[in-house]
Amino acid sequence: MSSHAKDLRPDIQAMRAIAVVAVFAYHLWPSRVPGGFVGVDVFFVISGFLITGNLIREAERTGRIDVWSFWSRRIRRLLPAALLVIALSSVAVFAWVPENLWPQFLRESIAATLYVQNWVLAGDSVDYLAADNAPSAVQHFWTLSVEEQFYIFTPLLLILFLVAARRLMAKRAILLAGIGAITLASFADSVWLTSVNAPAAYFVTTTRAWEFGVGALLVFAPPAMSVRAGRAAVVAGLIGVVSSVFVISAELPFPGALAAWPVLATAAMIWGGRAMGSRWVAAADFRPVRFTGDVSYAAYLWHWPLIVILPFALDRALTTVDKLGILVATLALAGLSTRFVEDPIRYSPRLLGGGRSPRTIAAWGAAGMAVVVGIAGIGLVTTDTRRVEAAEAAEVVVTETPECLGAMAIVNGTACDGVVAPDVLVPDPAHASTDSFGRPDCWAGVDVAELHMCTFGPADAEVRLAAIGDSHSNALLAAYRALAQRNGWRIDVAGHNGCFWTTSLQVKRTQAMVEGCEGWKANLNAYLAATDPYDAILVTNARDRLHLVVDEGEDMIDAAVRGLLEAWATQTSRGTRIIAIRDNPAMAADVVTCVVRHRTLANERCSRPARRALGTRDALVEAAARSDNARVIDLTDIYCPRGVCLPVIGNVVVYQDRDHLTATFVTSLVPVLDGRLRAALR
Secondary structure (H helix, E strand, O other), X not given: OOOOHHHOOHHHHHHHHHHHHHHHHHHHOOOOOOOHHHHHHHHHHHHHHHHHHHHHHHHHHHOOOOHHHHHXXXXXXXXXXXXXXXXXXXXXXXXXOOHHHHHHHHHHHHHHHOOXXXXXXXXXXXXXXXXXXXXXXXXXXXXXXXXXXXXXXXXXXXXXXXXXXXXXXXXHHHHHHHHHHHHHHHHHHHHHHHHHEHHHHHHOHHHOHHHHHHHHHHHHOOOOOOHHHHHHHHHHHXXXXXXXXHHOOOOOOOOOHHHHHHHHHHHHHHHXXXXXXXXXXHHHOOHHHHHHHHOHHHHHHHHHHHHHHHHHHHOOOXXXXXXXXXXXXXXXXXXXXXXXXXXHHHHOOOOOOOOOOHHHHHHHHHHHHHHHHHHHHHHHHHHHHHHHXXXXXXXXXXXXXXXXXXHHXXXXXXXXXXXXXXXXXXXXXXXXXXXXXXXXXXXXXXXXXOOOEEEEOXXXXXXXXXXXXXXXXXXXXXXXXXXXXXXXXXXXXXXXXXXXXOOOOEOOOEHHXXXXXXXXXXXXXXXXXXXXXXXXXXXXXXXXXXXXXXXXXXXXHHHHHHHHHHHHHHHHOOOOEEEEEOOOOOOOOOHHHHHHHHHHHHHHHOOEEHHHHXXXXXXXXXXXXXXXXXXXXXXXXXXXXXXXXXXXXXXXXXXXXXXXXXXXXXXXXXXXXXXXXXXXXX
C-alpha cells in the first residue's frame, strides 16, 4: 500500500486494486461482501515482499542498509497524504460530528498521526465501556499503523541479521532463517491470541507480523519454472483471495489460522506473477485496474472518513446512491491528492525531493505531525473546557429545582410544569458520558478476580444491605450512597465490570475475562458465606448482555434464571432477602448523539417503545418471581411513562450511552427508590 506505483509490476498493482476494492465493498456493503476486510491482509503481504526485497537488494548491492535513508523515503511517501486526511478529518469532526463524540474521535486522530492507532483500538476492543465506541473517521489508520511499525523494525532486524551473517559467512541463509523464525513465531502468536483474545488479536502488530513475513520469504523463493506454472499460481491465488472475500466473515475468529487463506493466496499470486507471461501482464496493466492500483494508498486514506462523516453531515443513513457517490469521490480525491500532494512533495526539490537529507525530511515530518496533533488537541481542550462549564451550570440547576428534575418531574407531574425552562438539559448531553459517580474501591476490572467492596453508611447500622452486580449496578452507586446517608443504613457495594452474581458460566471476549469473572464470583461467595447474613442483597445486571454457556437445548433466559436462583439460594437459606432492581431500558446505540443533535426535540426523535427497550422476558424479574424470599423493584413507570422510554426526563439526560444511566438522573431517582426499597424490605 505504500511503494511508488511507477516502480511496481503491473500484476502487483492489479492485486492492490483488488485489495482496495474488497475493503471498499466491505465497508459499504458488509452483508454482501462479509470478508472484504481481508484486503488488508493482501496489502500486508505485498508490503512485506516489496519492502524486504528492496532492503535485501540494497544490502547485497552496497553491503549495508542505510536505515535513515529508508525511513526518510517512507516519510516522503506516506506522511503528506496521511497528515492531510487526518487534518481534514479533524476539521470535519468540528463541523459535523456531535460534540459528545469529539473526545473519542480526536483521541484517535492523535493516535493515527503517531501511528499507534492499532494499539488504541486493541485496548478499546477489550474495554467493556469502550468496545461499543462509534467508528471514528480515522479508525482505518490501524492498518497503516501496523505497516509503519513494520517499516521501523524491519530494517533494524535485517541489520542485526546481516551483522550475524558477516560473522558466520552465510548471509542469505541467516536472513532466511531469521525472517522465517519471526514469521513462525508471529503466526503462533496470532493463532494463540485469536483463541483467547480475538478482539485484540485483530489489531496488534505481533499477530500481523507473520503476514509481512510471508511476503518477505517470497524474496528468497526460486522463480516459477515456466509461464504455465506462473499462470496456475496466479489463478489459484486469485480464486483464493476472491473466495475468502465472500466466505470469511467477522463472525469467524480472525486473524489466527484462518488468515492463512488470503495470505497464502496472495503469496501465490506474487510468486506466479513473476512468470505469468505477456498476455497476463497486459490484462493486469488494463488502465482502470492500473489507475486503481496506483492510487490505492490515497484511496484507502480517503474512503473511510467519507463513509463516517457523510451521515453526520446529511443527518441520515447512507443510501445506495450516497455509497456510489462515495466511491466516485474517493477515486477523484485519491487521484487529485496523488498528483497535487503526494508526488510534488515527494519529488519537488523545493519541498522534500531532490537532495534533501534524511534529517531535514525527518524534521519536516515531525513538524507536520505536530501540527496535526495540535489541531486535534485544540478540539480536546475545547470540549474539556466546555465540560467543566457545563458541570458548573448543571450544579446550579440541580441545587435550585431538585423537586422537578429527572424522576421527580414524573412523580410530581403537572406541579412541575414550567418550573424549569424546556431548553435546559442537565447534564449537557455533549458531556453525558462523563456524568458518573465512581469509586475504585467498589469495582473490579474486566479481568480482575479480587473482590473489591466499599461501604456507605455507619459500620454498626441496624440495617445491613449489600449491592452486587455489573456496571448497571455500579451506575446506581450515587443512589446507594444517598440511601445510606438518608436512612442510616450500611450498604456494602461490590461490582465487577461485565460480570454479575450467578452460578452460570459467562462468555467473555477473552479467556482472561472469563477467569476474572469466575474468580470474582468465587471470592464473592466465600465472603458472603463467611460474614453475618445481610438483611437484604440488592442485585441488578444488564438484561441484554447475558452471554451465558447454556446446556444443549436450554433457552438463554431459562439458563440465566437457573443461575441466578442457584446463586441467591446460598443466602436466602440464611434468611437474607434478595431485592432485584429491574434493569433500566436499553436504548439505541446512538441515543446520546441523537440527544446532542436534537436537544429539546430529543424525546420525539430519540425515544424507544418499551417493548423494544425492555424486551419480552427479563431473567432477573422471572428469577425473583420464583423465589419465596425475593422482591422486585421496577422503575419502568419512571423510565418509560405511557409505554415509551425517554432519553430526557424532567430536563435530565438519562443515559451516558445506550444503557448506562447518568449520575444526575440516578440522584433524582433516590426518593422513588427509597420508598420502593422500604416497601420491599417490609
